[in-house]
Amino acid sequence: MAGAKPITIVGGGLAGLTLGIGLRQRGVPVTLHEAGHYPRHRVCGEFISGRGQDSLARLGLRELIKQAGAVSAQTAAFFTATQSSAPRPLPAPAICLSRFALDVALADKLRALGGELIEGERVAAENIGEGLVRATGRRVQVEPGGSRWFGLKIHARNVTLAADLEMHVSSNGYVGLCKINGGEVNVCGLFRKRASNPGDAPNGRDLLLGQPGSPLRERLAGAAFDEDSFCAVAGLLLRPEQAAARTELCVGDAITMIPPVTGNGMSMAFESAELAVAPLAAWSRGETPWSVARRKIARDCDTAFARRLAWAKWLQRLVLTPALQNPLAALATHSDWFWRMAFEHTR
Numbered sequence: 001m002a003g004a005k006p007i008t009i010v011g012g013g014l015a016g017l018t019l020g021i022g023l024r025q026r027g028v029p030v031t032l033h034e035a036g037h038y039p040r041h042r043v044c045g046e047f048i049s050g051r052g053q054d055s056l057a058r059l060g061l062r063e064l065i066k067q068a069g070a071v072s073a074q075t076a077a078f079f080t081a082t083q084s085s086a087p088r089p090l091p092a093p094a095i096c097l098s099r100f101a102l103d104v105a106l107a108d109k110l111r112a113l114g115g116e117l118i119e120g121e122r123v124a125a126e127n128i129g130e131g132l133v134r135a136t137g138r139r140v141q142v143e144p145g146g147s148r149w150f151g152l153k154i155h156a157r158n159v160t161l162a163a164d165l166e167m168h169v170s171s172n173g174y175v176g177l178c179k180i181n182g183g184e185v186n187v188c189g190l191f192r193k194r195a196s197n198p199g200d201a202p203n204g205r206d207l208l209l210g211q212p213g214s215p216l217r218e219r220l221a222g223a224a225f226d227e228d229s230f231c232a233v234a235g236l237l238l239r240p241e242q243a244a245a246r247t248e249l250c251v252g253d254a255i256t257m258i259p260p261v262t263g264n265g266m267s268m269a270f271e272s273a274e275l276a277v278a279p280l281a282a283w284s285r286g287e288t289p290w291s292v293a294r295r296k297i298a299r300d301c302d303t304a305f306a307r308r309l310a311w312a313k314w315l316q317r318l319v320l321t322p323a324l325q326n327p328l329a330a331l332a333t334h335s336d337w338f339w340r341m342a343f344e345h346t347r
C-alpha cells in the first residue's frame, strides 16, 4: 500500500500477533515489539472456545492452527473434592493447542507476510499514542488487600481424562485438565491467596496436583510432567474494565481480562484484534483520524464483550464458593439448561 502510514504494536502475544497479521493482509506496514522470544510456554489453559474461532477463520488462520497440531475438544466434566459430573458434550467444540506451538506459528506467519517482528525488546510502554497499539497483555493488580490471583501451568503425559476438558474446583481455586497437541495434557490452575495472609506461600506443584484423595490427585497420580513447560504468573487483575475508558488503543488482555474459568480470553484476544484491523487500515490510508479509529475499536470491543464479562464475573464467584461447588457439580450433571446457559453467556 503506497504511502501507507506504519503501525507499531507493543506486545507479541495472541492479540498483537493476530492484529499484525490482519494488518499485513491489508498491506499496512507493521512493526511488532515483543519482550520475550518464541517459542515459549505461557500460563494458559490452551483451550480456545467461542467467537474467536470465527475471527481466526475470517483471517484465514484456522488451517495454520490445525497444521500446528490443534486438537478438538468436544466434552467437559466438572469435579469437586468429593463429587464428579458425568462428561457432557460442549455446546460448541473448542480447539486446544499449546501456546508453545500457537504463538510461534502466528509469529512465523506475521514474518512471512512481511511484518517486522523484533523479539527480546521490552518497549517503555508509558506513551502509547498515535500509530501505536498496546497489546501488552494482562494488567497487574496493584491495590492492597483483598484476594491475590495467580496462575500455574504444566504439561503432562500418561494422563487419561474422562472428558476432553475436566474442571476440578477446590476452596482456593480450580485446575483445568485439557487434551492438547502431541498427546499431552495441559494442567493449568487459577488460585487465590488472601493479601492479609502473606505467610501462606503457595507451593506450585502441590496446588496443581490437588488435595490428597481428590479426583484431581487421582487423575494425575501416574502423570509424567514436562518440567520445562512449568510456568507461573501472579498479580492477575480480574475486575472487568472498559476499552472506552482508556486513552490508548488496546487489544486483548490489555483492555481487560475475563476470568479464566470461561476459557474465553484467547478468543477475546483474536476478536479484539480482528475488530481493530479495518479501522487501523483506514487510519493507515489516511482516511480516518487516529482518535476516531481508536474510539470505534474501543466501542466495538465493549459492545462485543460487556455481556460475557458480567456473566463471567458471577460464574467465577459461584465456582469459587465452596458451599456451592457440590450443588454446581449436580447441576452440571442434571441440567442441560444450566450447562448451556453458563457456556453460551460467557462467550
Ligand SMILES: Cc1cc2nc3c(=O)[nH]c(=O)nc-3n(C[C@H](O)[C@H](O)[C@H](O)COP(=O)(O)OP(=O)(O)OC[C@H]3O[C@@H](n4cnc5c(N)ncnc54)[C@H](O)[C@@H]3O)c2cc1C
Pocket (backbone or CB within 6 Å): 010, 011, 012, 013, 014, 015, 016, 033, 034, 035, 036, 043, 044, 045, 046, 047, 048, 049, 121, 122, 123, 124, 125, 135, 136, 137, 138, 150, 151, 152, 188, 189, 190, 233, 236, 251, 252, 253, 254, 260, 262, 263, 264, 265, 266, 267, 269
Ligand atoms: C491461569 C490462566 C488460564 C487461562 N486459560 C485460558 C484458556 O484455557 N482459554 C483462553 O481462551 N484463555 C485462557 N487464559 C487467558 C489467555 O491466556 C489470555 O487471555 C491471552 O493470552 C491474552 O492474549 P494477549 O495477547 O492479550 O496477552 P498475552 O498473551 O499475555 O501477550 C502479551 C505479550 O506482550 C508482551 N509484552 C508485555 N509488555 C511488553 C512491553 N512493554 N514491550 C514488549 N512486549 C511486551 C509479553 O511478553 C507478552 O508476550 C488463561 C489465563 C490464565 C492466567
